[in-house]
Amino acid sequence: KSPWGTAESHLMAARLKRCVVRRRDGPEQHGVAASCLRELRDKACGVLAIDKAREPITLVLAEDGTIVDDEAYFLCLPPNTKFVALAKDEKWSNKSLDSGTSWLSESADEVDSAAEKWKQLARQLKDDLSNIILMSEEDLQVLIDVPRSDLAEELAQSETKVQVLQDTLQQVLDRREEERQSRQLLELYLEALKTEDSILSKVAEPEAAPRKEVDVVDTGTSSTDTSATTALSDQVLAALKEKPAPELCLDSQDLELVLKADAAALASALGWDKQKAGALQEACDQELSKRLRQVQTLHSLRSTSKGKKTLPWGDWPSAKRKK
Numbered sequence: 001k002s003p004w005g006t007a008e009s010h011l012m013a014a015r016l017k018r019c020v021v022r023r024r025d026g027p028e029q030h031g032v033a034a035s036c037l038r039e040l041r042d043k044a045c046g047v048l049a050i051d052k053a054r055e056p057i058t059l060v061l062a063e064d065g066t067i068v069d070d071e072a073y074f075l076c077l078p079p080n081t082k083f084v085a086l087a088k089d090e091k092w093s094n095k096s097l098d099s100g101t102s103w104l105s106e107s108a109d110e111v112d113s114a115a116e117k118w119k120q121l122a123r124q125l126k127d128d129l130s131n132i133i134l135m136s137e138e139d140l141q142v143l144i145d146v147p148r149s150d151l152a153e154e155l156a157q158s159e160t161k162v163q164v165l166q167d168t169l170q171q172v173l174d175r176r177e178e179e180r181q182s183r184q185l186l187e188l189y190l191e192a193l194k195t196e197d198s199i200l201s202k203v204a205e206p207e208a209a210p211r212k213e214v215d216v217v218d219t220g221t222s223s224t225d226t227s228a229t230t231a232l233s234d235q236v237l238a239a240l241k242e243k244p245a246p247e248l249c250l251d252s253q254d255l256e257l258v259l260k261a262d263a264a265a266l267a268s269a270l271g272w273d274k275q276k277a278g279a280l281q282e283a284c285d286q287e288l289s290k291r292l293r294q295v296q297t298l299h300s301l302r303s304t305s306k307g308k309k310t311l312p313w314g315d316w317p318s319a320k321r322k323k
Contacts, residue, residue, distance in 0.1 A: 017075070020082045022062070023048055024090055029082070037074040044085045054087035063303065064296040065092040118146050122154045125165070130298040132172055133291045136251035140173045180245040232257055232269070240280065241270050247280075247287040255288040 016033040021044040030047040034040035043055055044050070049059060059068045061083035068074055086092065121139050132140070136202075143151070144166050152162040220244045236254050240246045247255060258266070259281055267277035 003094060017077070018079045020062075020080060021048060021059075021085055022082075024084055024086055024093060025048075037068065037071050040074070040083070041085075043159045044083070048085055050085065050087055054089075056088065058081045058086040060086060060092055063299055100204075116144050118151075119154055122146075122151060126155050129165075132169060133294045133298075134252040136254065137176060137249040138252060140169050144169050144173070176248045180248050183245045232261060232266075237269060245283070247284045250284070252288055252291055255284045258284045259288070278302075 015035045017035070017040075018031060018033050019040055020029050020031055021040075026048075030044075030049060032040065032043040034043055036284045037059070041059060044059065045052075045055060045057060060066060060075045060083065061068060062084045065084075068077070068083065084092070121135070121143055124135075125143075148159050148162050148166065151166070155162060157165075157166075232254075236250065236257070238260070239249055243249055247258075250258070261281075263277050263281060264274055266272075266281070267274045270277060272280075
């Protein structure tokens, strides 16, 4: 080879960026090297065996779903960045987060006892502390109640750091309770305003003709429509029906199940009207979106920090608030 040919090959090799690609719902990952975004798309289609009819594909960051369609942005990404390839008509799923919500797909059947449950929850925190945001109130309380020495042994951390962790869990639990109480006070205030307006309107009205009672017609769906809510456990349905602001006490997996349920079937299962069930689903959607934004924010902060792979234990606040 001529010196010019050798120099050119070295230059091309230097321009290649190592990347990792996978499909949206597939765990199998492939390493590819590309010098530009177009080359990465072509190679991803090849190694992932994406049909030509389903092209063009969209590449998103596996960490938070950010669409990568700008060449300059691609060149700024570090080597070994993980991408998810979305074929035509495919959409980003929140469950595709690398370490944020992948644990949501775990089956509840794997938890055979309370001891195994807290250990499973502890492993989730060991992988990524931002999973705190996605846990239910029940899960948070389970970890708070675990003896500090046992939790420290499971997490391979000192008891001092575990105390900081449990304080943080208590703070998250307290914040949700405060939010629930604030919503209850707001609902009572709005209800009082409606009652006051109703009384004032009746006083202002002249004598009106006697009002005829109107029978309330049940327009709910039949019991056969409740099949759409079979994915919701009795425990979740009870929480939705009995607890104020139930979206705050559920974990993110249960929130997703509520969102996927048919509104009419959900209303029938809860004995509510369709409008109230729709309002519940909207509240669950807002709560889930808020939690996932918090997780993504923590992941972004982590990725811009000094190469740390996990959130530093010492960064969590240590002040514990009483319930």
